Amino acid sequence: MADASATKGERTLAAILDRAVDLASVEGLEGLTIGRLASDLGMSKSGLFRHFGSKQDLQLATVAAAGERFVALVIAPARSAPDGAPRLRAMAERYLDYLGSFPGGCFWGATASEFDDRPGPVRDAIAASMDAWMAELVRQSKAAGIADPDRYAFELYAVVMAANARYRLGDRRAFDLARAALARLEAELPA
Numbered sequence: 001m002a003d004a005s006a007t008k009g010e011r012t013l014a015a016i017l018d019r020a021v022d023l024a025s026v027e028g029l030e031g032l033t034i035g036r037l038a039s040d041l042g043m044s045k046s047g048l049f050r051h052f053g054s055k056q057d058l059q060l061a062t063v064a065a066a067g068e069r070f071v072a073l074v075i076a077p078a079r080s081a082p083d084g085a086p087r088l089r090a091m092a093e094r095y096l097d098y099l100g101s102f103p104g105g106c107f108w109g110a111t112a113s114e115f116d117d118r119p120g121p122v123r124d125a126i127a128a129s130m131d132a133w134m135a136e137l138v139r140q141s142k143a144a145g146i147a148d149p150d151r152y153a154f155e156l157y158a159v160v161m162a163a164n165a166r167y168r169l170g171d172r173r174a175f176d177l178a179r180a181a182l183a184r185l186e187a188e189l190p191a
Contacts, residue, residue, distance in 0.1 A: 013051050016041060017065035020058065024066070026104030028114045029059045029122060056122060063125040066107040070129075073098045075136065084143035085189040088156075091140065092182050095160050096175065099167070106164040108133075133157070144189055156185055 006014070019040055020032055032055070038048045052058040078090035099106050108130055115123040134153055141149030163178035 012043075014065075016043075016048060016051060017061055020062040021066045021069060021107060022103050024062050024104075025102035025107045025110050029062060029111050030114065032058055032062060034058070056120075059122045060125055063111070063122065063129060066111075067129045067132075069101065070098065070108075070133070073101055084140060084145070085191075088137070088140045088144055088189060089186060091137070092156055092186065095156070096163065096178055096182065099160070099164050105168045106161065109161055109164045146188060152185065152188065156182070159185070 016037060020037060023036065023040070024032055034045050034048050034052070034055075037043075037058075038045045041048070052061065074091060074094040077094055078087050081087040081090040104110060108126070111126050112130060115126055134157060137153035137156055138149045141152040146152045159178050159181045163174045166174035166177075
């Protein structure tokens with residue numbers, strides 16, 4: 001939902017980036033073009049281009065917008081729970097649900113595999129966002145008293161990414177299997 005105090009230009013930019021995030025989840029960041037976005041949004045190419053000086057600028061803005069969506073859907077709602085085990089539980093629930101917020105599955109799964117071997121600012125932005133998420137999972141694992149917080153955070157991340165990949169390839173049991181795996185991880189948390 002757009003901020004009521006936002007200017008028309010800010011609302012237009014938000015709409016562009018919202019669509020760009022969705023497209024990138026399906027077609028990748030390389031599949032994003034000014035022409036495709038302009039067509040999808042009923043805008044002129046020149047009107048859309050005014051917001052971005054280059055394709056890389058569009059890609060970087062899209063990564064930032066995807067990060068904002070992740071915070072809004074996963075991290076912010078979990079902030080009402082106390083640090084540690086309660087927040088880890090809340091984040092894990094939201095994390096799996098979050099995959100449904102993209103038409104092409106997890107934005108981070110799609111773009112990480114697309115840019116993992118491509119050095120440059122876009123790869124660095126994707127890596128920084130994913131590193132921040134892992135750091136938060138580790139921080140909450142430490143606060144929960146998990147003996148090996150790095151392992152716990154990695155396993156939670158791995159379960160959700162595996163569910164995303166398997167579901168995208170047609171395994172309709174993927175989310176049930178992921179929920180069972182997350183329940184086993186949750187059993188490690190103190191009451």
